[in-house]
Every structure is written in structure tokens, then in C-alpha cells.
Amino acid sequence: DAGVTQSPTHLIKTRGQHVTLRCSPISGHKSVSWYQQVLGQGPQFIFQYYEKEERGRGNFPDRFSARQFPNYSSELNVNALLLGDSALYLCASSNPAGGPSGELFFGEGSRLTVL
Amino acid sequence: SQQGEEDPQALSIQEGENATMNCSYKTSINNLQWYRQNSGRGLVHLILIRSNEREKHSGRLRVTLDTSKKSSSLLITASRAADTASYFCATANYGQNFVFGPGTRLSVLP
Numbered sequence: 001d002a003g004v005t006q007s008p009t010h011l012i013k014t015r016g017q018h019v020t021l022r023c024s025p026i027s028g029h030k031s032v033s034w035y036q037q038v039l040g041q042g043p044q045f046i047f048q049y050y051e052k053e054e055r056g057r058g059n060f061p062d063r064f065s066a067r068q069f070p071n072y073s074s075e076l077n078v079n080a081l082l083l084g085d086s087a088l089y090l091c092a093s094s095n096p097a098g099g100p101s102g103e104l105f106f107g108e109g110s111r112l113t114v115l
Numbered sequence: 116s117q118q119g120e121e122d123p124q125a126l127s128i129q130e131g132e133n134a135t136m137n138c139s140y141k142t143s144i145n146n147l148q149w150y151r152q153n154s155g156r157g158l159v160h161l162i163l164i165r166s167n168e169r170e171k172h173s174g175r176l177r178v179t180l181d182t183s184k185k186s187s188s189l190l191i192t193a194s195r196a197a198d199t200a201s202y203f204c205a206t207a208n209y210g211q212n213f214v215f216g217p218g219t220r221l222s223v224l225p
Contacts (some may be wrong), residue, residue: 004157033212034214042215042217043158043203043215044215045212045213048212056212058212089158092158103148103163104150104205104213106150106157106159107158107159108156109155109156109157111155114154
């Protein structure tokens, strides 16, 4: 079975632009979470979605938004990019959802560089 | 915050030696998990220990949890060069999301 897939793997944007990152969870997983990992630090929680509803949001500005589609795939959108948004963006799926009681399965991430 | 904090930040050992890294956290948890990350790649789940468990084994991995001290340790026995990676603990409480620590960078020298 395919694992969590993310696209694109690498991208370069300039300040003020917008970016959309995509994630497909493991088949049968209904929960998707997004994390931001700045170089040298641990992943920071951004959003969790389950059954197309937002179940949790981390301490990120409103420039960050996400959604989950009926097939459980997800998009993370970041508007008005800042240099500090440069990071590895990780998507993780899990099953069952509701509470984060089980393990997270991570994709390989999308490396965003903002110039 | 229930953020986990790993210690040490970096660890360098020889192949065949044991590696021990620690994690401390601040609030009550449902479970604690350890993840591994090879440079710039996604995280891989290693082991989960629930709040009512004190020790757990998986292959060369041994995890302990002391809820009274709000701490956990991960022991990797007979380390190999392939164990070189960053290791993160993640804590979770009921109805809340995972919080990751800053990680321990392990280097295993051949």
C-alpha cells in the first residue's frame, strides 16, 4: 500500500506569494495533520482535519489555512509568504482519528524556500 | 505547554555502543511516542508507550516512562551506523494534538 504522499517535494517562492501544498493520506486513514519543521527544530503542529472538519489548530497566523476533501486528501495554503515560512512542511495521517492516541504516519514533506 | 524536551541535543557514539536519550514534558499525557528522522526526510514512528505503562521493548529499542517525573528515555542497544538520525519524542493528551520536542541528533561512528 502507498504511504502518505506529498507534493511538491521542493519549491521556491518569493515573499508575498501564495503556496499550496498537497497531501494524500494512507488509504483508509481519515485524519490528516500538518506540521511545520524549521531547520534544526522539531515539528510544530499547524492543523488537524478529520472527516473534512478542522479538529485542531496550532499557534499559526491566519495566513495559514487548510482543508480536507471527501477523499480525505488535504491542502495546506499559506498566503503572503514571509522569509520565516521557509521550512519543511510535513503531512501525517492517522487512524482512528478523534484523539491523537495512535501513531502518526508521515510523508516525506514539502521543502519550501522563500526568497 | 506539554512540550517534550529531549536531552542531550546531540550525541556521538561508536558502533556497537548503546545510545540513551531522554525526554521531559510538562503536563499530563495519554501517551508518549518516539520518532526517528533521517536528514531532511519524513518522521518514522518507533514506539508508543501509554501513561499506564512503565517500560516497553521493540527490537533493539527500550523505552521507559516515569509519569511522576514526567520523563521518558529511549535506549538503542548495539547501535549501528544506520541508526544515525534525529530522534524526537512526542506527547499527546486526550483530545489534544501531538507536541514534539526539538530532538536529539545521534551520530553513530563506524
